[in-house]
Amino acid sequence: MKKLITTAALFLALAFNVKANDLPRKEYPRPQFEREDWINLNGTWTFDFDFGQSGVDRQLQNSEKFSKNIIVPFCPESELSGVKHTDFINCMWYQRKISIPAYWNGKKIFLNFGAVDYWCEIYIDGKKIQQHWGGSSSFAIDITRFVQAGNTHNLVIQVKDDLRGGKQTGGKQCTNFFSGGCSYTRVTGIWQTVWMEAVASEGLKDMVIRTDIDQKQLVATPSFYKESDNILEIILKDGDKVISKKQATCSNNTCIVLPVKNMKLWSPESPFLYELTYLVKDKSGKVLDKVESYTGMRKIHISDGIFYLNNQPYFQRLVLDQGYYPDGIWTAPSDEALKNDIILGKNAGFNGARLHQKVFEERYYYWADKLGYITWGESASWVMDVNDEIAARNFISEWSEIVVRDRNHPSLVTWTPFNETWGSRDGSYPRLIRDIYHMTKAMDSTRPINDASGDDHVLTDIWSVHNYEQDGKRLSEQLIFKEGEEPYRNSRDKKYLAVYEGQPYMVDEFGGIGWMAPEERKNSWGYGNLPQTEEEFYTRLQGQVEALKGAKHVMGFCYTQLTDVEQEKNGIYYYDRTPKFDMKRIKSIFELIPSSHTNLK
Incomplete structure (x- = not known):
């Protein structure tokens, strides 16, 4: 990577009496499309909540300072933001000054956002500039005609987040006040880096890379x-x-x-x-x-029920990674933390991760590319009503931005737009799935699509199922393919769903074995009854992996999960990333199935 803080960034930091090296998340946020001349806008902003959503009436778009401070890019629910307000936030406002370097005169000036959850409206000097829908997708705004090189301007952002309305994505954010089950602390507003960039008017907008090995x-x-x-x-x-x-x-x-x-x-x-x-x-x-x-020069394709990497059958040993952090919630506290999560996965015997119900920032993909770690890109589709047409319209625009942003990363090998759409109904849902499938293929024909992880498949390249059977022998029996019968699946009684047609069969959720201290058991959970001893944990885990190894048609697995997340205690690491077990032994169990292993028919 190149310079992290440029001359322009140093100028801005000095203007606000902030040391450049003290900026949170100071690294360049778009490592596959990096320019040297940029300004990191992370750090202290002012803000106010607007629970009555009356801010526009009160002319908050003209405010030059709000009553509270927040550290961007951390969401207000997080400890690192300095706010830690964990109740529902339906509306809030951000403010800071932005100074445009004089030497940017004559260039196009962009204001870039890694992600803002969910809807936002941007004002400069009280003028409405643009709106954006989508809590996980990155976007850029051309602010050239609203600013002047050499001047300082007032930036105000209004954010709205209706998590319980069913019209937007939310992932694992809990729709109840308290986190519970497999839903966790909410995320509102800015949660990835904000930055400015100057580009020549004839400059490069985008580049699509195809590696033809x-x-x-x-x-x-x-x-x-x-x-x-x-x-x-x-x-x-x-x-x-x-x-x-x-x-x-x-x-x-x-x-x-x-x-x-x-x-x-x-x-x-x-x-x-x-x-x-x-x-x-x-x-x-x-x-x-x-x-x-x-x-990275590499090829992904599927044929006759087998997943291939570089024209060789490849068994995917994935781990479910939800990308939550105790102090940053959806936002990693540092670039090193992103890198470390991948190292933890590799040290546990996994060759990749299913990035679950969250769109990970591009810096994560950079480290996956660099360290060698395959990934499945997934949306934060939970809490959205997949049968609602407005929700579908919102999803289509957000997902398209996600695919365009990440399609050049060699580590990303599968798109998974949805997860466990158990509440799907005939009508809008199958139409949405088909539209997303064809739209994704139009933007990126090089990767397979897992339309809905865990079944409710309509049109899919990967046949994924979730199976949390804890007994290895019973799991083995359930994964036997029988002539003339559909294999194990999670949904069978919906006539609009697809039938299995020989796609690569992957158990993309299994395990989830809980392990926690006795004093935690009242308010925590994992799948199945809890092992009583560490040795019982190893025995159960090995039985499940051996069942997958012996299953004739299974081309990959995803173990739930990398780390504990809040009350869900089924990680192989604790929430603070310290190991729970003898990780050499854990690694040896998961590596019972080598990457080169394939169960050919």
């Missing part, structure tokens, strides 16, 4: 803020060695093919990453825009 080439499809007769140059490097270099006109019709000789493949076992540099140059050779990126 069969033809040993990388295919790059750019789009620009303004098409021109300037030149786009792409440089592919292995360390200091240039592997390939191509130039093309800055047109949205351009498709650039870079040959990759002596290709090094990406996998969890060997996570090699090539560096990429994108340069937009004028006719004299002057660089107008420079973006740093990277890629």
Whole structure:
């Protein structure tokens, strides 16, 4: 990664009497599309709650200071925000000043948000700029015509969050006052990094990368803020060695093919990453825009019920990771914490994670790419009524932003838009699933789609089921495929659902074995009856893994879960990330099924 704090960021930090190194989450938030000239807007903002939702009537959009302080990017429910208000927050307002460097004159200026839960409206100097729907998706706002280089402006953001209305995504946020079962503390407002960036008007807007290992080439499809007769140059490097270099006109019709000789493949076992540099140059050779990126040469495909990585059958040993933190809730306290969660998973014998009911920030994917850890990208679909047409409309726009943001990451191998849609009904639900499936394929045809984790499948590339049978022998019996019968599944009585047609069969939730101190058992839970001894835990876990290993058609599993989360005590690590067990023994159990293992029919 390049510089974390730029000259512009230092200027802004000094203006607000904040040391640049003290900024929370100071690293560049978009590591696959990184520019050097940016300003991190994390840190102290002012805010007020607006439970009566009367703020616009009271002209709060013109406020230059609110009565309370909050540390962005942490949500007000979290300890790290300095607020820790855990009751429902239906509306709140944020404020801070933003200073635009004088040398940004003549450039496009963007205000970027990692994520704001759920709806927000942005004002600059009292003028309404834009609205955004979607609690988990990143978005950028062009504020060029609302600000002036060399000036300071007043930024105000109104946030609304109707978690219990059924029209929005919420994931595992609890719709009751107290956390309970497998639902936890809520998240409201800004919960990922906010930053500004200056870009040439002819600059690069986006880049879609396809890694074609069969033809040993990388295919790059750019789009620009303004098409021109300037030149786009792409440089592919292995360390200091240039592997390939191509130039093309800055047109949205351009498709650039870079040959990759002596290709090094990406996998969890060997996570090699090539560096990429994108340069937009004028006719004299002057660089107008420079973006740093990277890629991993790898191929994902499915065939005859088998999942392939780089044309080899690959068994996915996944762990359920919900991405909750005791002090930050949905927001990792540091970049190192994101990295550490992946290291914990690898140390426990997993080769990847199903990122569950939360859209993880891009920095997590960066570390998964770098460390070698496959991931399943999932929405925060819970609490949304999947049968409601307005909810469907909201979901479509949010999911499309998620797919576009993350589709270049080599670690991401499966899209999972929904989870356990048990309350689905005929009508809007199957239509929504089909629309999401086809829309996702249009944006990214390179990955399989698991339409609804745990069944209620309508149109899917992966046949996923959830099975929390605790006894290994009974689990083995349930996973036997019988001629002329559908395999074990969670939903059978809904006529609009798909029937199994030979897709890769994955038990993408199992285990969930509770383990907790005796004094915690009254208000905590795990799946099944609790083991009485640590040895009983190991025996039960090994029995379940051996059942999966012996199941003829199972192509992968996902164990519930990486860490405890609040009252749910079925992690293999405690909520604070300390180990519960002998992790060498845990690792040996999960690795009873090697990555190269496949149960061929």
